Amino acid sequence: ALVENYPGFTNIDGPTLASNIFEQVNNLSINYKSGEVKEIIDNIDYKQIVLENEIIRAKTIIIATGRQPRELGLNNEKTLTGRGISWCAICDGYFFKDKEVAVVGGGDSAFEETLFLSSICKKVYLIHRRDTFKASNYLQTKVKSLDNVEFILNSNIKEIKEDNSKLSGIILENSLQETKELNVSGLFIYIGSVPATDNFKKLNILNEQGYILVDKNYETNIKGIYACGDVIDKSLYQLTTAVGDASTAAYNIKKYYFS
């Protein structure tokens, strides 16, 4: 998606901005490793970062794991990902050229992706659990004007049908508990996001929604563990605030490290 609110760029696409930042960090010769952090263990003076096959020791850590897409919670949602279910219309939309697909959600993401898919697919069903939307009026007006978009409101996806380990349709249930089957080839899920903090639950640094609580220095209630960006509890989730959070966290780590 296009980023249109980052200072210095009228607009820039997200992946380009990310790779520019990566290049900038690489120019500073900072070591990096790829891998999933399974757990962080606090040993007061130092922390252990547990990866699949390795444990890294550090005096301080910044957690910046961001958010991940919210799931519908249906049992075959994970296994059908890449087999009819997609979380990224721009990446996967062309697999569904001239086919019928469904988008679920009522926010800006669902509307923006519906707009994109409608230019490739034969038909797009936009499914939403209510009859009013969080999406901006601008996007609503644009999507409502499209001939190949059909709205299905006050409805939830009850079941994802599969055939030969591929999505073959979806079953919807409306507020009157009436069910209806749609024989779509693809399902795009855009129902918001949740903080990526499942592996940090044991640390006791999360609020009820799973966001990390930090103080004004971006430090958690554990000395030496900091967090920034979309993963923390705050009032404005934007790239600009994430970058600001990170600067303040890094500045305070430097003070802590040399104290």
Ligand code: NAP
């Ligand atoms: P969002 O605004 O949180 O919308 C999520 C939508 O999914 C809501 O309509 C919600 O329904 C629905 N939903 C949540 N859980 C559900 C469930 N379990 N089953 C069915 N539906 C469910 O998320 P978003 O659209 O990803 O947007 C996130 C943020 O990014 C927003 O601030 C948005 O403005 C911003 N954004 C902006 C742009 C742009 O400016 N072009 C583009 C994309 C995103 P309810 O309405 O009933 O709660």
